[in-house]
Amino acid sequence: MPYAAILSLEEVRDTRRRAEIRNRLHDRIDQWLDSLEARVKEPQPTLEQLTQAVFALRQELTQAVTESLVEQRHQAVVEQRTAVCQQCGQTLSTRGPQERTVETLVGAIRLRRPYFYCERCQLGTAPLDELLQVTARRKQPDVQRAAVKLTKEVPYETACELFAELTGLPLSVHTAHAVTQAVAEGLTVLDVTPSRQEILTKITAVAAGQPWRPILVLAIDGADVPTRPETAKGRRPGRKKVRAKRARWTGEWREAKGFRFYLIADDRIVQVLSWHQVQTDEEAAEALRQVKAAGVIPEEEVRLCVIADGARWIWKQAQTLFPSAVEIVDYYHCSEHVHKVAALQYGAHPERQREWCEAALARLFWGEVHGVIWGLQRMQPTDAHAAEAIGKLIRYLQRHQERVDYRFARKGGYPMGSGGIESANKFICHVRLKRSGAWWYVTHANQMLALRCAKDHGTFDRVFERYRQRIQDRSG
């Protein structure tokens, strides 16, 4: 059945407005093409000369297109003359178009939009901003996200340089700091923890085609972070111009304690969850308890194995939280103790020192811890220091008898050491935090560590979304 082409007055007006907007855009694009042509002076330009010209001017084009889209898609709101106060219900009339510029990854976008203000409630609103979900800071979330992706990898100055070069947008070190801190503010272990389903997916991938459940290692260790005291910030809070003076404080190396879950695949390890902070043993233990309580670790799908040094808090926690896990004292930590005894007992005879050390380590490697203890008990200490070290090693081996059964570990396919966590420490802590001359406030170090942990196991996007939600709520 044929329909008559009847257009309402409204539709005609819409179509006409749309055409106007598009014509204005065409004009801007024409101007843009003119400036582009003017920029390429060479009679026979290379491709690089052409793309450089386009690259340099690209934002003027993308800005124009975006502004035009905003105008076209939100016409009604852009032309809105009255609004109702959300608090008192009074009808407000517009205070005329006000301009606001926001920075996005496609350039600085100029928004000309009506603004309403209720005198009675002292409440101002720009409906277009709400509709577009524009946030308070001039730099919009897409810009902030890109900035933090850089600051969590490289020093702030480098991040700002790279950012400006890649995006054509300015980024000050001050803003880079502020945004990074805002994104990482208040992050806890559960904010960066992947979901149970995400972890299950990784387990399934590693388990594919294997007869045994895959090994999930929980490694616990620490790494040193260069910190500066809070007092370095200057006495009076709020005075930004008071810079930290080097002479007033001394840097201190502090331990970022943490844990890391990773899967052992054939020839590699798969990150599952890591959490490192400059914190106390108790805080680290609490974070581990939270992970356990959140139920994200599918223990029945894996063979869980805990690797750590001899620290007591770790084993206490491990036994409470994961009683069925296989426990392994890191072979390298263990061998340090053996080396110490060898040096104190046989220091005068390098040959004997090496022989004894190698023999003891070989026996441990083959699971003969009792033999090593037996030998130590029969040793005649050369002096009091040696006697003390021997006694210590005996107690250490007795306490951890089952945890130093490296033969058992190897037979089960378990790792003997936490090479995994050592590389994690390097990757998470050292690469970004250890820089000559860089001393971190503990708060900022921990924020950076949290962001890097999130990145390490793929939850950075979620962390950013959490931040975005927060600033959205604040501006709405």
Ligand SMILES: [Zn+2]
């Ligand atoms: Zn009002």
